[in-house]
Amino acid sequence: MNVDANVKPAAPSATATVLLVDDEPVSRLSMAARLKRMGLRVLEAGDGKEGLAILRRERPDLTILDWVMPEMDGPTVCEQVRQDADILSSQLILMTSHDQPEQIAEGLARGADDFLSKSASKQEVIARVQSGLRAASLVRSIESARDELRAKQGELEGELKSAADYIQSLLPVEGEIAPQIDMAWTYRPSLALGGDLFNVSSWDDHSIYFYILDASGHGVSPALRAASFATFLRPENLRHCITQHDPAAMLTEANSRYPLTKDGNYFTIWIGSFNRTTHQLSYATAGHGGALIQRRGGAIEWLTRAHLPLGFEPDSTYELTTIQIADGDRVVLMSDGVYEAPAPTGEIWGTARLEDTLSAHRSVPLKEALPALMAEAERWHGAPVFPDDAALLGLEFRV
Template sequence: MSFGNRLATASAPSATRRRLVLLVDDSRAQRAMLAVHLTRAGYEVAEADCGDTALAFCRTRRPDVILSDWVMRGMSGPELCQQLREDRDGRYIYFLLLTSKDEPADVAFGLESGADDFLTKPTSAAELLARLRAGERILRLQDEARSVNARLSETLAALRSAQVAMDRDLDEARRLQQGLIGERHASFGDFTVSNLLRPAGHVGGDLTGSFAINARRFGVFAIDVSGHGVAAALLTARLATQFSASLDQNAALFINEFGLYESRSPAVLARYLNHLMLADLRVDTYFTMVYAVVDQLTGEVRMVQAGHPHPMVQRADGSVEQIGDGGLPVGVIEGAEYDEISLVLAPGDRLLIASDGIWDAADASGRMLGVEGLGAILQTNRATQGLGLVEAMVWSVLAYSGGKQVDDISALLIERRAAPEAGAAQDQTEKA
């Protein structure tokens, strides 16, 4: 075996495909000599007699390596390299400059032009192929990086597609969850109930609602499941069935000895739901709740507060008071006891039950809204009623927190219509 053959065998590129080397030189003899060495080493070779021809070739086929003379007619080797480096859309080309220049300033200029390496004329086959093997390692890393990037792009595309589908499903789930609260505004005699539900994400763990018990009484509930997102939303959907508008499914209702619907006492219902969570559902979560039964004739409200933020009563004269002692959340301790709270809503009074997404809203300094802030909102919006009040409350809370909502926001507002003033009542009597 000749020396040339041994060198060619040892120097063949390791990639499965043959690397394409473009020779750029205005000397046909120089190109022919280099082409022989490269072909024997296993490279595919293409030739160009000037920089313009080389650029035209690169527009149709991208070489792996360009071996260019420095001094050529028209465009020089460094100028060719600069133009190629300006094209950042194509695959990286390893660029070798052939030159008789060996001054440090010349070398620096060539590198600044974008060249990867130099070969000094006259060039030996051994040195040429050694430099190409060094370039081969860089090109192999480039190939691996492109392969990884391609796989990442495919994965990201798949993730985007999955995210789009998930967002679509979550949007539908949000609409369904909003439907769980039924009517946002309901009337029961002289009483009105307004509901607000604003999840922090697509879906949330808060739930509010109301339902008729019989011709005299109605029930209201506010629930906040621990955690956020889909898991919390699924539990709220399960709990919504316990307060269903369908009387046969509502856990709060039973038929008394006269065949009429009545409500279980709020404390009894809380104990039942606590047992349901711990014994039947067996989930690693809990929820806070306020459940109240309202008598439309007397205005009496009997409620249970199970770990939920304190209800707030605003009297007809504008004064605000906090109700309740807190209580244990539902689903924490088996056999937990719950106390009932009793109060009377006189004409013109209203009762607000807000979730901790409102109470715990914080300003830039970290100070939470709390009872003072919520009381101030009620005082400021004293003349606003129904959905207008709960919507104004949301705007006030978001303004306080700088537009940031980190938790689900929900609220339930019970209002008793104010008694007509004496003059208005007399006018109505005279007209009658």
């Protein structure tokens, strides 16, 4: 390497530390003196094994290694460093008196960053050391940015976990929710916190209502929007807005309160109400297609209506549909994350396979049928976490 003798590279930071590993005392003393004149803190070791121990303990900015040493030679030290996750980014310079191309190739292959001839001039020593220190500074800056990013990611994951726990706390308690009505559910949130929620509430002594909603998007914001919507859907809040447990009226009121956000986010929702005296189920939907009834004999009918999600048209009104419930009928609400679960090939599971699975488990209790349905969707997907939230809410009627 040719360096103009008149060029005086800027001195490195006075705080930089260089580890010098050389078994020849005179050579080590001479090189150490040069490095100290550059304003560097110098650590010394007489063989590779000692040098590796100091490198792990002190984490110097740059390590200069003689090639031939007892106990452990320079290239072996390089190999050991590159296999240690804690120090693998260390900057290593090999010193050799035989800087042949094949030797340089071997040293680089075994982990060295640069080479320095033992006969190098003062200018070359300065240039190579400064180059190594600049590289070390850059690597440490990158590592610092990486660690900061990991810390922020950890904070974000903690916030997502707290939000997920809060969302889970809003879900209903399984079991008999009213005389002659059993309820069960299963829920698989995706890795990215979503906005799927469901619940069951009593309107009065003779009726209940239940729903499933989905806030568009993923993350803390849609999840908290969904939580806010769920709070609005509590009976003590709804009674201030409507006079009867009419799902269509509930959706009309919700449509006026939850318009499209400036980012285009919205809700889809299905709401049903059941009268325990007449055994009638009335329902309305705003863009949500995940509801069906499975009769005691096994027949399945989807309880859906084509309608825009909430907030698209401020003056929207919603159609109420009423059906009769018989003894043993089951109503199942689900998020689209269940039947749209993709296989590794990309093919979605689909409603036909979902129906087949429900039919295969019609004879088992509801609290076993829903987990079995989720497990089959998981088997199709090939992983325990779906791309979107996967929720199932089921009610079984004994009338």
